[in-house]
Amino acid sequence: MSLKSLPLSFFVLGLSLATPLVAQAQRIVPGAALPHARYDFYGRKPYRSSVPTPAQLLGYEAGDTHSTYREQEKALLAMAAAAKDRVRVFEIGVSVEGRPLRLFAVSSAENLAKLDALRASNLKLSDPRTQSSAEADKAARSAPTFVWINHCIHGDESASFESAMWLLYTLAASESTEVKSALASAVVLINPVFNPDGHERFVVYNNSLALGIPEGDTLEQRQPWGISGRYNHFRFDMNRDKLSQSQPETQAESAAFLAWKPQVFVDQHGQVENYFFPPNSDPVNREADAKRIEDWTSVFGRANAAAFDKYGWQYVTRERFDLYYPGYLDSWTTLSGAIGMTYETDEGGRLAAKRDDGTLITLRDGIAHHFEAALATIEAAAKNRERLLTDYVAYRRSALTRASAEPMKRIVIVPGTDPDRLNALAQRLQRSGIEVGVAASAFVSETAHPYLTPDGKPTTQKQTFPAGSLVVELAQPQGRLAKTLLEPNTALGDAFLKEQNAKRQRNLKKNDAEPKEDYDFYDITAWSLPFAFDLTAFWTEDSAPPATRALAAPPKPTALPDSPTPPAYLIRYDRERAAVLALRLLAKGYRVGALTKPGKAGGVVLERGSFVVRTERNPESVHKALRALATELGVPVVPLTSAYTDEASVGLGSFTLQNLKRPRIAVVADDMVSQTGYGSVWHFLERELGVSFTPIRLRSLRGETLAKFNTVIFPEGYGYAGALGKAGADALREWVSGGGALIGLASGGTWFTEKDMNLTAATVVGAPPADAKPDDKEKEKKPEDRLKERESRPTALPGALFRATLNREHFLGFGYAQDELIFPLLGDTFLKPTTKGSNPLIFPKANLLASGFAWEGNTERLLAETAAVIDEPTGGGHVLLYLSDPTFRNLWPGLNRLLLNGILFGPSRTYGEE
Structure with a gap:
């Protein structure tokens, strides 16, 4: 029986089973008295008795404990079933772990009866090409506005998750004048949980040990590595995924948004010291229309402020949260025409906590604040319905007129x-x-x-x-x-840039112990x-x-003939999936070689990096396996009719045809590893490449365990050198010498340069020499000398793109068609090239910046002729250091081959050594 068909009585019947939950909730509610009256979630009286309250369905009140996904699902579906005249439920997708994603549409009975027609009319309004301005204005005078409230994009921001239930109940059951008036003028779309997998991971952990202790470094105040519910299954930060659209949850939500095209979009977050709602801080993306977004966020900001002032709740606006990077939900929806806003509540993720002044705040408080802000926003949108719609159409139309002008x-x-x-x-x-x-x-x-x-x-x-x-x-x-x-x-605004550069100049002049000003970049530029x-x-x-x-899928290559059997198959490395095909064949136990130099055989040109599958060295099953994988991946395969070498010195029997090794990959997963860094590598290996790997703790990287692998990847992380120590680094170096590939991504690789690690000859720009001694005259340095010394070190970049020169003869450059790549940089670490190994990707002398923000007089001066990627041959293996992680947020697919090549060729013979 599906959930859709379950009767309301099924859920109500389960209330008798909730008694243990009530008892548990009473035990874990903090006992300290609140500094204000207990908030009433049922203040929009009267209510329809036919709609059960969340507390009746759950067995506890808001904030008593953290609800699981299934508990929320039960409550939401039961309330929706009891209020079919006001609520419709749509299934919009499935999370990575298989949890249904739903959207709840709530409006007056009159609107809901013609919901499909209203949605179709709204979609017509969203495309100004379908009607004249006069027709659009006429439609806007009678149409409801669409308001989307998004919950729990970060799974451990649980106040947002909980507030969805009380919001749906109030809209479905309240007969108050305010609620009924709002529903007559608005269709409210509730996405109750964007990230159910992360939330479930957090809740199971937290509920198993939470005691409601508001202070101290207790278990419930800290989530262990790998448990953090902020991220989804693959440990992606979902509020950064709108740009890459890499996760199924993001894709489902985006498709649903585009199917409705709301005029208002609220993304509920937490936890901050004081509740935040817009107006935003600078910078605001220029395509968002700063005046438009300022006007509308002021309307909603004042509405929220009035609701909060009623209770004496604290809040803040215009601080920290900008509207620039299009990967956020608020930015992406704003650029699509909605008034996109982030709301950050001041508790959630814990049952109780203490503020910096010692006052207590609870999960219940955080839920109440989100609940009131959502209702205030809905009511404000309803009151401004016609102006919202006409302004929405004008913004969408401006994209047409501006492009023409x-x-x-x-x-x-x-x-x-x-x-x-x-x-x-x-x-x-x-x-x-x-x-x-x-x-x-x-x-x-x-x-x-x-x-x-x-x-x-x-x-x-x-x-x-x-x-x-x-x-x-x-x-x-x-x-x-x-x-x-x-x-x-x-572009960033001139005033914003002027202020950031002024802050930098002030920071440079400050003493070492003096507090520095923070820059106002919230994300990459x-x-x-x-x-x-x-x-x-x-x-x-x-x-x-x-x-x-219209766009069509690339044509599939012609299927391989069943016969005759060729002496070899050629897989040209002119597309990324060719390397994926080689990896998959190796993973299945087949033997694959690669040409490290160009050649010719049987009249066919053999490009450098091309993969060769020799039938003599493989079992008979290779033909069927190759055919199946090539068809699945859409990779052309060329049967070579002869191994005879002609017009070139390189052929199928040449020593430059290197045998590749079956990948046996370990990825470091430990407390020192960035969870998003690990997650992006995990997603790349599992979903992009389709190869298996083993997560491994740092302390296991030695002895017999290390010998099981030929590739070890260090994701972005911190403190590796201190945790491994010289003995651990020596063990890694010995393993590499035996033919392994040690791959370090971003800070997961720059620690290779640290003193005593001896994993690379590369050094960090601005770092003191390895043999430097403390300067006894440091205190005597003149201010201008200290300023000069600080200018010799890079100022941290918020995230920009730079040109880099690629050596395509090096194995990391195989498969690329040009000698220049665009490479992302984030942070303040630049690398002087290695003097012992290879530097296959180098930043040029001039014209480095391709896109984004760089510090004038600092970034490009210090970055020139430094290394983006380093290969340190060590015995029979390679230490590979990538200054930035190519898998970061799945944003840089153009860099995939750099990492693919490291995995494919790093643990294999790539220099023709005998």
Whole structure:
């Protein structure tokens, strides 16, 4: 029997089983008296008695304990079933771990009876091309506004999770004038739990030991590594995933948002010292229309303030939380036309806590604050219904008019050698509701602007684009979001930049022990998708659009013939999935080789990095396995009819055809590892590559355990050197010498440079020499000398993109079609090149910055001619250091091959040594 078909009596019957829960809840509620009267969640009287309260369904009141996913599901579905005249339930997807994702639509009985028609009308309003301004204004005068309240994107921000139940109950059951009036003018969309997997992980842990102790470093105040419910199954931060759309929860929520296109979107978070609601701090994304967002967030901010002032609750606005990076839910929805807002409650995740002044705040308080803010927002939206709708249409229409008036009319992205990558970029745009087309034939632009030029200066040129180029017209309703995601650089305001640079100058002049000012960057400042996907892009000024066709999946390669049996198969490394195919074959126990130099055999050109499967060295089953995997991955395979070498010195029998090793991968998973860093590596290996790995504790990296693996990956993390010590580093070095590949990503690799580790000859820019001694005259240094010394060290970058030169003859460069990559940098660690090994990816002397923010006079000066990726050959193996993690948030698919190559070639013979 499905949950949809369960009768209400089924849930009510279960109330008798809830007695133990009540007792448990009473035991764990903090006993300290609250500094204010107990908040009443049932203050919107009268209520319809036919709708059960959450407390009746759960067996406890709000904040008494943390509810599980199933408890929330039971309560929500029972209330919805009892209020069918006001509530409809939609299943929108499934989480990674298989939990249903649902959306609850709530409105008046009159609106709900014609909900499908209202939604269709709202979607028509969202596309100004479908009706005139007069028609849209007429429709806005009678249509309800759509308001989306999003709960629990971070699973341990539990006040948001709990408040969904009391919000649904109030909207479904209250007969108060305020609620009924709001529902007559608004359709409320409740997403009760964005991240159910993370929440369940948190709740099971917390409920197993929580005592409601509000102070101290207790178990309930701290979540162990791997338990943290903030992240989803793959430990992705879901409020950073809108840009990559990598997780099924994000994809489901985005699809549902685009199916409704609300005018207001609230994303509930926690926990902060004082409740936050907008207006936001700077910077605000320029495509969000700063005046528009300021006007509307002031409307909702004042409504929230009035609700909070009624109870004497504290709150804060215009601090910390900006609206710039498009990966947030509030930014992404704002750029799609809604008034997107983040609300941060001041408790949740614990039953009780103490503020910095010693006063007590409880989970119940946090729930109450989110509950009141949601209702205040809904009521304010309803009161401003017509203005919201007309303004929404105007914003969506402005994307059409601005694109027609401004020089940048469209983005054109050249296909390149890997059709999968262009298709993946197009699909990512479509998940954001952006219209894309493919050039039906070659076309010419007289005013094309390349994203990159040799001297770094912008230029205009005549450009011929081939058929199959991706074309994105900015004159479309989602044009503002499209421009933000695709333009080469999203500018920051002059006043904001001036203030950050002024802060830096003040910080440089301060004494070492003097507190420094924080910079106001909340997240990364660069994300341009053509750069991220390693694709060549232009923007053009031409008024007339080229002829395009709809996007279609890349054609599957011709199936391999059943016979005759060739002596070998060639898999050209012109696409990323070729390496994935090689990895999958190796994982199944088949033997695969790779050419470290170009050659020719049987009349077929053999490019460097190409994979070769020799039938003589494999069992008969290789033909069927290769055929199946090649078909699944869409990778062309060329049967070689002869191994005879002609017109070149390299062939199938050459020593430059290196045997690759079956991957036996360990990934460090420990308290010192960034959970999101581990999660992005996990997702890359399991979901992108389809290969298995073993998570391993740091203290296990020695002896017989270490010998089981030929590849060890250190994700981003901290304190590795101190935890391993010299003995641990020596054990790793000995293992590498035996043929292993030690891979360090971001801070998971820069510790290789630390004193006594002796894992690489590379050093950190600005670090004192290894043999440096304490300076007894430090106190005597003049201020100008200290300033000069500080200027010799990089100031931390908030996240930007830089040009880097790739050595394609090195195995890490195999498969790339060009000698330049765009590489992301975050933080203050730059690497001087190794003097013993190889530096396959180096930042050039000049014109480094491709996109985002860099510190003037500091970043590019110190970054020039430093290393982005380092290979330190050690005995028969390799130590590989990546200054940034290519798997970070799944944002940089263009860098995938760098890591793929490290896994494929690192533990194998790659230099032709005998």
